[in-house]
Amino acid sequence: MTYDLLIKGGTVVDPDQELNGVYDIAIENGKIADVQAEISQDSHDVIDANGLIVTPGLIDMHVHAYWGVCCYGLEPDAINLGRGVTTALDCGSSGAETFEHFRRTVIDRVQTRLYALLNISAMGIISANIGELLDMRWALVDEAATMGTKNRDRVLGIKVRLSSHVIHQDDKLDALKRAIAAAEGFGGFVMVHVGDIETPLETLTQYLRPGDVVTHAFRHWGGVRSAEGEITDVIQSERERGIVFDVGHGGGSCSFETIETAMAAGFKPDTISSDVSTISVTGPVYDLVTTMSKFLHFGMSLNEVVRCATTTPAKQMGINDDLGSLRIGTTGDITILRLDEGDFTYIDAERQQTSADQKLNTVATVREGKIYHDWNR
Ligand SMILES: [Zn+2]
Structure with missing residues (x-):
């Protein structure tokens, strides 16, 4: 038998299987076919x-990813x-009234495997200047639950x-409650975007259920760091309760x-x-690997940053049977x-700089056995 693709001699980091060492990986019919210290069988394609x-x-x-409609x-x-x-x-980026267009024009057409969270605002995010919840008539629980149920695969x-x-400040808790009610309508999770100092994170997390996510958690104010500049016991115990803390670096939401x-x-994180x-x-x-590089720089191990961008999000998204791992038989995504070693400057969302001596860069992406070289650099 000849494999479709063989990736030879790389340092494999797969937190799901606790693999960290030099292995060959074989792919056949879009799936991981074998992971061994040495695979000598023939292959149509070989990556050294x-x-x-x-x-x-x-x-x-x-x-x-809702290009052309969502301003971001x-x-x-x-x-x-x-x-x-x-x-x-x-x-x-999309909500109950825009998701079907997003699905038909983007999700169903691109090569990246895309999933979505519906905005509790039925319009989604269209304009950077006019917030999608400034008029709470857009926060439609039943419509979101119905659209989510209908498109539960995505x-x-x-x-x-x-x-x-x-x-508006006075509407925040109402919006959060509506988001939770809509998610309960189809068994989904809630991701809450935090973003200002008026509402301490502890005020919001008490409403969240285990498995719900706080994104922008590492922002300068309004995230896990309190106004006194510390991580409170409340936040620590919210994690123990199962609340998930996500980075969501963004243009304004991650501070060194x-x-x-x-x-x-x-x-x-x-x-x-x-x-x-x-x-x-x-x-x-x-991009994502630059964000991972920043956390590597501030003391996380390579294994930890890879886990935070593979195994853990796969579990959170409920796709870990087939993705986020190099287990034999799972989808051939690699x-x-x-x-790289050298002098690198990282910038956070507060425009603070830090110097680093390492940076992760992408060489190639394999999706279901097909190779995509880095076409940006
Ligand atoms: Zn965002």
Whole structure:
């Protein structure tokens, strides 16, 4: 038998199987066929991954992919597949009244495997200037639950954005409750976008259920770091209760000061996502692997940052039977990275800089056995 693709001699980092060493990986019919220290069978295609890092296909749990309608939407393939991400979750770019258009024009047509959270606002996110919840008549629970039920293969939950330019202060808890009610209508999870200092995170998390997600958790204010500049016991115990803390770097939502505070308190993110969009793709976010590189720089291990962008988001999204792992028989999604050494400058969403001596870069992405080389660089 001849394999379709053989990736030879790379350092395999697969947190799902606790693999961290040099292995060959064979792919056949779009699935992982074998993982061994040495595979000598013939293959149609061979990638020499010597000196490179081989991981399960990366999963970005916060992107905006509704290009042309959502003001933040990027064309998904160049920024995802082109940069190591095989699976991505669009977080609220569409809502009950726009999702079907998003699905037909984008999700069903692109090569990146896309899932979505519906915005509790039926319009989704259209304009950066007029928040989607400034008029709460858009927050339609039944319509969101119905659309989610109808598209359960792609819709995983509900997104609600609670920052001041999106919604009036007095409406925030109402919007959060409506998001939870809509998600309960089809068994999805809620992702809450936090974004200002008026509402401490503890005020919001008490409404969340285990498995619900806080995105932008590492922002300068309004995330896991309190106004006193610490990670409170309440936040620590909310994690123990099962609340998921996601990065969602974005143009305005990740601060090195917060990361350092959190690391010192042993509070690492559950999932590392980019929230890459039209306003952050040229910096400070660039892409998911740059976001992972920042957490590597601030003290997480390579195994940990890979886990936060593979195994953990796969479990959160309920797709871990087949994705986020290099187990034999699962989908042949693989990312090949290079850990470059040199002088690098990272910038956070507060425009603070830090110097680093390592950076992850994408070499190639494999989705269901098909190779996509990095076409951005
Ligand atoms: Zn976002």
